[in-house]
Amino acid sequence: MAARSLHRQDSKSSAKILLQEYCSNSSIHGVRYFNREGQSWCESGWWIVVFLLSVGSCGYLINKVYQKWDETPVIVSFHEKTTPVWKIPFPAVTICPRTKWSSSWLNFSEQYDVIMSDGIDATNRKTLTEEGLCYTFNGLSSEDLLKVKTDPDLFAKKRSPHWTLDSGYSSEANLLSYPYRSIGPGALAGLSVMLVAQEKNLEYGCSGPVQGYKVLLHSPADYPQMTNRYIHIPLDQEVMIAVKPQMIQNSRKLEYYPPERRQCYLSCDRSLRFFRVYTQDNCNLECLTNYTMLRCGCVRFSMVRSEDMPVCETNQISCMQDAETELLEMGVLDDENETNFHTECDCMPGCTSVDYDVEITQNEFEIVEWAVAYGEKRKDFDGVYAAHLKIYYKNAQLMKQKRSELYGITDFLANCGGLLGLCLGVSLLSLVELCYYCSVRPLMLWKKWKQEPTKVDNIGLPEVCLLSTSEIMKQNVRNSGIY
Template structure:
């Protein structure tokens, strides 16, 4: 048996050796014939005319030029498609069905009296006059004047200390209008709760304010953040609500954060807020007296209010009616794999905040400003989140804090400084202040109307003695949802991988006739068909050389491989 196999291999080798003695065409001739064969069978437009032997050189060059032009157009369009896929992969569309208002929390409202220092407790105007014209203030009076300047519009005294202690904040809170002096009446339609239970004190850049429907500080801030527990009453803890998932299915009607069961003024919040003429201070806060109400546009329950950025006024002796239209943005799971700078939003686990437990764009901006102020001034403002060991800026640092705030705003505008900076073709964040919106965000658009509030006529109608409240001024505020339902916006995938490949394939097919099978065809002619031809004609036929005839193992291996591959 072994002898028979050896004889067969010897006969096969003799055939190959005999073929090698023939006169074979050269390598260039074989290559030209092979390319002509490919151009005859390929489906790519124009190649057939470039490979035909009967065609003139002019015709072949003509088709070559046309093909190159078409290929250049294809490459240009594909590059444009790639840029669009890279820069604008997300499309904001409307949800398929409306969302009822009871599925989202009622907005958090922060009420800030315009009077920061009650004249009956601390006469800022008198202290300022004595400092400016007499100069006979005691050290304690000078310190109080310096501390009070932290919440005044006019920086009339900047010669105070660079840093202050918690006693300064305690002084500012004591001279501010207290809760019973601000709220005369309030009503939340769902429950019969007192005003004291509805509002919690909040420390803002506008001093002491009062907030409705905001989460407790321990749920907003991390444990490392210093808490002013001496005068900050704890709020109410949330009962399973999150911005991404909403309320639990078994949440009761009186859950927290509070939610309205319907639209209209009968299902809203009603407030009567007061001020007293004898307490108004026009030197500290200017000629406009009344209340600042945080604009509900960017203030949901897990977000820290920024009073000086978004607010509208409720003037004294006016009734202000606020109708709210929610604006909620969600994100499709299809774009989770995209980089944050491509989808232009952060998921909760993608952006860690040092001071806040919840990521929102506003919380990120507050933290960024606090960090920048600490670096620039060596301290932070009294209302900023901080660690216990971080110094609190005093009046001597007011100019530095204002400059830090200005510089921070400039960095927000100048995207090349604030956002992503290119390093070796890659991108990296700048100072961890790239504050994109949250992928699930909730804001409230407010429409306001106001008319004179004739509260004196109410006193007359009920035969109440207005003299029992000397100097009292009143304003009324009504806040409610405008519509029973609203349409949610959603970020969806505009340009996915399938869309990108389809566009590229369509462009290539339109201008050149190129397709996926064209790639297979190229592979077939370069490799598989070449190997089969080696089996059919022998390697010497294709190489045009006898240099390998003495390499018996090479001839055996290549010929056997070609035979097995082609028969398979």
């Protein structure tokens, strides 16, 4: 019993000696003042309280840095260099009339021959939208855009083997590669379209009081949705659209992040049911299609659909409109952390996307007076309305944006190291030193104590002199020369 008590006492004394040695030699600021020789308990307590406050402050600040690194690891910034506009595709242009019309009255001008040697045949690029039959220039073919079968007369016929949304144009692409691209800024390198309508085709019952055309500029990889953001082209007007492209790309380092952390999808992250190319607009359209099918048991005639999805009848138009409104309202509820059909669609932006901002100018287009000035007869233009549309890049370069790491692992460790140094004066070697005194140093002292057995001679001696463990450790510490 006495031996056990002595062993416990020796262990406590040894730990105390080791702690005193660590405090005397530690490189961490303030630790050496915990138990200095001749120091009062009041002074020691004051330094301990200050040290604990510093540790708490440092832990709080490191936790804030970790939260920022964990919750917002991505920052969107401008690219270091500008990019020429010929490295991105010219916007896809979808034109829908507000009146009944014939395809022979819509002609793309030969001014676009700056880019192409062949004329543009608009009739080979029909597109079905919610506005009815429209024409799309520079959109992807159905084989490149869709997974489902469509009418062979719809969509572009040309394939795009040398361009993808994520990688851009390949090294094998030339100026005639599809989708087409502009060689520079200005109207000469842009697209010119003459839109002609006859008075006998004007109709106000369905179109309402506004006549003319709807024009949508969108990425070639997007399926056109005219109700979202179209530009109105009135009759007898010339409309000039100066395009300012906006492009966001993804840093390669972010490819290893999960989509939830980088807040965007790579093409390999998300597969859509109807579309081969993931974009946020395509995902939203597919979401609306699925919800309309769930809500009404049918889909709109213009929606991309599978063969088992019936087309809604005219008496179900109100149901389709209600479904679209309800889905928009669900998008507002996303901010309130409520799970609904919209959240299940999970249509985050694509990591690579191309958008086209526009500046619009408009003037009178007096085609009749112009034709008469060139010797044409005025009566030949009776009942004819015309509009002229020009689309071109405003600048020769664009400033790309990129998603990149806000805090990589190196930045996070550097921030933590700076806070530890600021609050405690701690470095990596300080942590190694702490591990040394908690593991290596006690083990080495114990082994040294084991190798020096106590010499006891019980024969002829009235008393037994035993060295305690603490005395041996004190002696070892003194012999080691470390204070």
